[in-house]
Structures are given as C-alpha cells and as structure tokens.
Amino acid sequence: MLAEDASFTVTHVHPMRTLDGITLPHVLRFLRFVTLPGKKKMAARIHGGAGAGAATALSTFNPKKLVAPSRTNLPAARSSKRCIVAAAGSDASKSLRVGHSQKLIANAAVATKAETSATTGTGHELLLFEALQEGLEEEMDRDPRVCVMGEDVGHYGGSYKVTKGLADKFGDLRVLDTPICENAFTGMGIGAAMTGLRPVIEGMNMGFLLLAFNQISNNCGMLHYTSGGQFTIPVVIRGPGGVGRQLGAEHSQRLESYFQSIPGIQMVACSTPYNAKGLMKAAIRSENPVILFEHVLLYNLKEKIPDEEYICNLEEAEMVRPGEHITILTYSRMRYHVMQAAKTLVNKGYDPEVIDIRSLKPFDLYTIGNSVKKTHRVLIVEECMRTGGIGASLTAAINENFHDYLDAPVMCLSSQDVPTPYAGTLEEWTVVQPAQIVTAVEQLCQ
Amino acid sequence: MAQHLKSSSKSILLNILRHNIGFSSPSHASRHLRHNLPHGPLTTRLSPNPITRYCNTMVDTLSSIGSHEDTNSQVMDFPGGKVAFTPEIHFISESNEERVPCYRVLDDNGQQLTNSQFVPVSKEIAVKMYSDMVTLQMMDNIFYEAQRQGRLSFYATAFGEEAINIASAAALSPDDVIFPQYREPGVLLWRGFTLQEFANQCFGNKSDYGKGRQMPVHYGSNKLNYFTVSATIATQLPNAVGAAYSLKMDEKDACAVTFFGDGGSSEGDFHAALNFAAVMEAPVLFICRNNGWAISTPTSDQFRSDGVVVKGRAYGIRSIRVDGNDALAMYSAVHEAREMAIREHRPILIEALTYRVGHHSTSDDSTRYRSADEIEWWNKARNPLSRFRTWVESNGWWSDEAESDLRSKIKKEMLEAIRVAEKTEKPNLNHMFSDVYDVPPLNLREQELLVRQAIKSHPQDYPSDVPL
Numbered sequence: 001m002l003a004e005d006a007s008f009t010v011t012h013v014h015p016m017r018t019l020d021g022i023t024l025p026h027v028l029r030f031l032r033f034v035t036l037p038g039k040k041k042m043a044a045r046i047h048g049g050a051g052a053g054a055a056t057a058l059s060t061f062n063p064k065k066l067v068a069p070s071r072t073n074l075p076a077a078r079s080s081k082r083c084i085v086a087a088a089g090s091d092a093s094k095s096l097r098v099g100h101s102q103k104l105i106a107n108a109a110v111a112t113k114a115e116t117s118a119t120t121g122t123g124h125e126l127l128l129f130e131a132l133q134e135g136l137e138e139e140m141d142r143d144p145r146v147c148v149m150g151e152d153v154g155h156y157g158g159s160y161k162v163t164k165g166l167a168d169k170f171g172d173l174r175v176l177d178t179p180i181c182e183n184a185f186t187g188m189g190i191g192a193a194m195t196g197l198r199p200v201i202e203g204m205n206m207g208f209l210l211l212a213f214n215q216i217s218n219n220c221g222m223l224h225y226t227s228g229g230q231f232t233i234p235v236v237i238r239g240p241g242g243v244g245r246q247l248g249a250e251h252s253q254r255l256e257s258y259f260q261s262i263p264g265i266q267m268v269a270c271s272t273p274y275n276a277k278g279l280m281k282a283a284i285r286s287e288n289p290v291i292l293f294e295h296v297l298l299y300n301l302k303e304k305i306p307d308e309e310y311i312c313n314l315e316e317a318e319m320v321r322p323g324e325h326i327t328i329l330t331y332s333r334m335r336y337h338v339m340q341a342a343k344t345l346v347n348k349g350y351d352p353e354v355i356d357i358r359s360l361k362p363f364d365l366y367t368i369g370n371s372v373k374k375t376h377r378v379l380i381v382e383e384c385m386r387t388g389g390i391g392a393s394l395t396a397a398i399n400e401n402f403h404d405y406l407d408a409p410v411m412c413l414s415s416q417d418v419p420t421p422y423a424g425t426l427e428e429w430t431v432v433q434p435a436q437i438v439t440a441v442e443q444l445c446q
Numbered sequence: 447m448a449q450h451l452k453s454s455s456k457s458i459l460l461n462i463l464r465h466n467i468g469f470s471s472p473s474h475a476s477r478h479l480r481h482n483l484p485h486g487p488l489t490t491r492l493s494p495n496p497i498t499r500y501c502n503t504m505v506d507t508l509s510s511i512g513s514h515e516d517t518n519s520q521v522m523d524f525p526g527g528k529v530a531f532t533p534e535i536h537f538i539s540e541s542n543e544e545r546v547p548c549y550r551v552l553d554d555n556g557q558q559l560t561n562s563q564f565v566p567v568s569k570e571i572a573v574k575m576y577s578d579m580v581t582l583q584m585m586d587n588i589f590y591e592a593q594r595q596g597r598l599s600f601y602a603t604a605f606g607e608e609a610i611n612i613a614s615a616a617a618l619s620p621d622d623v624i625f626p627q628y629r630e631p632g633v634l635l636w637r638g639f640t641l642q643e644f645a646n647q648c649f650g651n652k653s654d655y656g657k658g659r660q661m662p663v664h665y666g667s668n669k670l671n672y673f674t675v676s677a678t679i680a681t682q683l684p685n686a687v688g689a690a691y692s693l694k695m696d697e698k699d700a701c702a703v704t705f706f707g708d709g710g711s712s713e714g715d716f717h718a719a720l721n722f723a724a725v726m727e728a729p730v731l732f733i734c735r736n737n738g739w740a741i742s743t744p745t746s747d748q749f750r751s752d753g754v755v756v757k758g759r760a761y762g763i764r765s766i767r768v769d770g771n772d773a774l775a776m777y778s779a780v781h782e783a784r785e786m787a788i789r790e791h792r793p794i795l796i797e798a799l800t801y802r803v804g805h806h807s808t809s810d811d812s813t814r815y816r817s818a819d820e821i822e823w824w825n826k827a828r829n830p831l832s833r834f835r836t837w838v839e840s841n842g843w844w845s846d847e848a849e850s851d852l853r854s855k856i857k858k859e860m861l862e863a864i865r866v867a868e869k870t871e872k873p874n875l876n877h878m879f880s881d882v883y884d885v886p887p888l889n890l891r892e893q894e895l896l897v898r899q900a901i902k903s904h905p906q907d908y909p910s911d912v913p914l
Contacts, residue, residue, distance in 0.1 A: 183684065184715060187685050188684045188688035188722060196696075226660045263882055266883070315887065362888060
C-alpha cells in the first residue's frame, strides 16, 4: 500500500494488438492513488516520487484540476480522484511490457529525479484545444507528409482554434483552406492519402460530415480492402460534435452512431487534454482511417500534460476511477457527468468503477470485460440517442460476451430520440444528468 | 421607369456592399490572397456580346482589394475583383447560339483533315495504339461472351470508346495517376496489364490483385498507378484532386487524370471537384466520356447545358471538346492538356464526344430504350478503330495480314487466359477478413472463427472450392 499522498503512475503497453506496432511505444498512463479507509478527503494533494512503492513511479502528475471552461454551465465536475493502490492491479501487472516502454522510462526517470524536491513536477498546463494543436504540430514537424485540410483551417486557425498558427508555420499548402464541400475535401483527402500523404481532415462540426458520408463509407472504409491491400488510406477525420450550448439541432449531432457500422474505419473519442493529444498523435500515425471525435464543450478543459512525447493507444479504454460495485462505461463529455455523479455516489457509500471507453470502434472488450467480471453490474452513460447509438452496440457486445458475469441487466442511459431543442432548459434535459446517473446506480445496485 | 430603376438599384447595391463587406484594411484583404499564387497577368476579355461587359477571368486579383473606391471609374470593388457596372438590364443567355465546336483531326473515313493541328505520332506509338484498340475490343467481346455463357458473373464493355481509352493513355506518362470510373480498362492495357491479369480479376481468383473482393471490371494496380475502381459514380473526381494536390506538393512531373461519363457530370462530386481543382490550382485532367447514355437516360434528360465542356468555364477551368472516336485528336488533346496542367498548375476539362455502342453492362439490354439502327450506325459509320486503321495504313504502317495475325494471336491468348483464370483457385477464406484494417481487431478475429465453425459443422452448405 502506498502512503496516502503518494502518486504511482504506470506507463505500460496494452497487450492488445498494436496497429502501428513497429517502432512506437503505445503508452497508457494510469493514475492511481491510495486512500485509507475512513478518510473522505477530496482531491488529495500529491507529491512526487515518494514512498517505496514508487520504485516503478515514472513521473508525477498533479491532481486533475479541471478549470471551469469559459462557457457557463459545464457541470462543475471536479473529478475527485479517489485513491486506490495500483500495485496489485491485475490488468496493470499483466500488461506491463517494459521493453516497449524503455524509451519513456528513461525520459521519465530523469523527470522523477528532478522533482524529489517536492515541486509540482514537470509538465505544462494547457487547454484541450491547445493539446490537440500541440499533437498536430508535433506530428507535422515529425513527418512532412502530414497535412491538414478543411474549412477555415488556414489563416483563420480553425473555428475552434485547433489549427491556430499552423498555416503560418507550415504554409498554405500544408494547411489547406478548402471551399465548402465536405464530400469533396474528404474525397480529396482520401485521394491524397492514396498517393502518399497523411491528411488530417477537419469537419467544422461533426454534423457537416454527414455530407461526406459517401466518401467515408464507400472510399475511405473500403478502398484498402477492395484494392486487395494495394492502397492504404491513413487519413484522420476529426471535428467537434455532441450537444453544445444552444447550438441548435443541426449542430448538435452525434455522428458516432451513424459511422459505427462502416467497416474499415476506426473511431476514437477524446475527453481530456492528455488523451486528446495522445489520440491525435496515434491517429495520425495509424495506417487505418481514424475518426477522432472531439466535443464542442470540452475544448477549454485545462490539464497539465507531460513535456515528453507520448501517444495513447487507439484501441484502449481509460480507467478513470477503479471501483468494486458497478462498472460505468462512458466517453467524451458524459465522463464528466459520470464523475460528478460518482462524487455523490461515494458519499452515499457506493464504489463505482468508471471507464472512459475512448475507443468507439472497436470496443476495448478486454478492459471492459475485466471490469464486468469484477463488478457484475454495468451502466452505460452516453450522449448518443437511444436508438442505434454507441450504447446500443455496447450493450449488445457486453450481453453477448459477458452474459454469465452479469448480476443485473445492462442499463444504458442515453439522450432521447429527439432532435436537440434550442431552448436551454429543454436542451439540458436531452442530455443525461448526474442525478439520473445516481438514480440508475442505486437501482442497479439494489 | 428604367432610369429610376437604374440609379436606385445601383445605390442600393452599393449600400448593401458597404454594409456587408465591413472591412477595408489590407490585412483583411490578404486573407483572400494565396501566397503561393503564380503572378500571372490579369486578363480581361471583351465578350462578343454587343452590350459589352468587362469581366475578369482570373478569380484572384493581385491588385489591391478593398482599396478605396475610385469614384471616377465607378466599379464595384468586391472580394474577387473589380466588376464594371452596366445601365442595361441584360441576362446572360442560357446557351450560346452556336454549340462549342468539336476538335478532330481525321474525318469520318479516317482521312486526315487539311489544316488539322495535331501532335505527331511515331510509327511505334501509332501501331501500339491501334493494336491495343483491337486488343481491347476483342477482350471485351470475349469476356462479354463468357458472361453470356455463365462463366463470368458480370461484365461491362467499352465498345465504341476504344479511342478514348487507348489514345488518352498513350498521351500520358506512367507516373500520371489514373482515377477511372469503370469503362477505362484500355488505360491499364496500354500500361502493360496483361490479359491474364484482367481475367484473374474478372474471375476473382487468388491471383487477382484485389483478392477477389470486387466485381469484374473493377481493376486496380498500384504498380501501374491505376487506382482501384470504386463503383460509386463520380466519387473518384475529388480523389483525383487530392492526388493532384499531393503531386503538386511533391513537385512531381506528373498529373492526376480522372475519367467519368455524361451521367457522372450530374453528381455533386463533379461540381465540387472542378471547383476545388480550380481553387487549389491542382494539375488534374478531367476527361468526360460523353457517350450519349447513362444506362437508359439520354443526355437530353441528364443536363440542359451544351454538354459538359461549357461547365468548365463556370469553375474557371480551361476546357476543350474533342471527337472521342478520333484517336489522333484524343491523343493531341490529352497531350496538350497534360503539358498545361503540369506546367501551369491548372486543371483541364476535356469532353470527348463518343457513343456507347454496347449495353451499359451485362445486366442491361439497351435495345429496350434505343433503336438498334442507332447503335448499328455508330458501330459502323463512326467506328474509332476503322478510322484510325485507315490513317495508320495510309502511312504504310499496317496491313490486312498484320490485322489477321494480331486478331488470331489475341484470340488465342484470351482463351488461354480465361482457361487458366477459371481453373485457378479462389482466394483463401481469411482474405474475407484481412485488409479491412492493417491488423484484424478482436471482433473480426471472432467473426472469422464463427464462420469457420459454421463451415466445419455444415460443409455441404458451403462451396467446396473455397480454400480455408
């Protein structure tokens, strides 16, 4: 057991197949803490590197202080990281593969030394959209074939500023402003990818990518297969989606529901600055077409991320809060609603395990399965609509694969099957609220 | 009343403009200038219309946009360039009085027209062109018959369009990347795809580069820079623009070339791709095979413009109309277009007028919607092979003997290719699941297991010739 205020971070490689398995370590950072029974302290202050258990501590991490974004009303979900020891974590030890992590261990060891002086450690703080930009910029520096195309991505810097400054640095040709036709610039990206470039295609809003569905489904997803593997399409298609703050029905779509059936593509959803940068980089390096779902309301989340280079595994889920009583599966913005509900739940004596599934296609059934086998109860919290969403597919997958381990039916909280209304109060209630999550958990855990 | 209309509408327009623009500083203006623009001259042309209009033909002007109104010349200073005013209310006509003329070198009988301009073709190239046209026609014939006999599941011929296929391929370099629709196997043939390779794809056997995953005629070859046919209409046009953009970034001496039909020009992707290509200044050739029919839809039901060539100007693209059944004209047009595209970084639109002599595909019987006489006339009177053959023979480069030798050789080769392709094993079952991703994920591995289990327990319900 580690001391209460010690941090213990594990850098390891997930045992699941790596897509880009040749040279790059795929890193998933777990953040685990310790709590002594009876103590109910919130967000413990963490020192770095202390304690015997920190032999494998590679670098430290400040508690995630989520600064409220500039938009009002984002639930004040200060995700309290309850502290649980990780040393004996079954997944962690199984999947520790030192070999791949050598490079990062070396870097981080240096960092560890630096912060035994109990300073707040290395790393820099930034907002989520800046993390995306940093990831993109690093990849563009690293590989001259990476380019960006989309509407207003050039000098304007992107409508959410993810590509800010890139056109000045890399030029008009590598950061390309296109006319307004999503199908055409997605098709363009696919053609460029088949000829050797690695385009990052930005949809100004995910909903607009409905216009690109033909190219995404018929060409992007299929051409590697139908050409017999002769042509690869390593594109990244990204953009903000989800229900925002009174953006209207057409700008509040959840495209992951529609895209999830397309064979040949991968889908990931980022939720924190850390995984946003990691997933962006991994997506660019992947040889498969990847759709990266960002969320309109999460762009201003602030977090401290490591200075050294890292990427996140595209097919891996993230353990946000280990627990014993129930598995709550979520992704993107709902993660914060879930964590807020978790606070209430802990106060009421429950111990939820919260997993941010991150990989929407394919699902990380390994992590999810281990969790289900431990807790025997599953609650899915998503922003998709009830019919045909990610939750629907996940429910089916869990029921099929882990039926024997369930003590209760899988419950799924989703948005209603309605277009998102403009009125603020109505809009708030199309999205799953923490109170509903608490009720659902209480119901499931009876 | 007209007077009243004039002055008030003009002032209204100016007021709206002042209101909407909202910027006048150079920094905003620079947003509309692309820094990599070649600084060509600003061209202005007088239209032949008696009511003269001064129009800019360059979309981006290099003169100062947003600079102060010059009250003396009274022009509308607009993002995109200066536009002159006119006191006359005049609508541009929906069509010119005369249709755009069609460029050709050989007449209907294959005689070279006097004063014809064309790029000279050497004996070698001419003979190869003609031989490949014959090969294409025979290959189509034999595969079509094979489908009718039940040996092939599907086929689509290119009868009548041999000149477009071969002559355009001949005018390109092997580095030019091709984005076909599905009626351009001749380009692959020119580049060296063998009859055996064609047969392998049609039979979907394990030697097929596509690993049996696509219908017949959906060829693809990365070696020969011919991108796998995707059956969706016109989706290859934006892909071609992307490839051209990539070639431009790499500064290669090559362009992207894409083919589509008259029907394909109605798709949204056609318009978007042309627009994009013009804005991106991408070196891409858009070659439209206007063969008169989109399955059963004649061009009169497809568009109301003067064909496809006039649409180029709408997007700021240089265009030409060519006689698609004239091999020399096609060769010259594509040759010149390629030069322009690469040298000047611009897209070019080529409308090749031709006729679809065959049915749309083996699932179609075109005599149901057009007269057999029409088909017969185009097949005989305007046949691209006979016209070109006359010209080649007139140079002393071909003879009847050479023709019969060639035809018997091809027939033998074709029958052998089909025999071998038919006998070759089909692709292995694991190819159903490979290449969906670079590495099969868990769910696909599971699904493969399920399929194999099902086959094992019910072997009589599954084809016996699929290797497991």
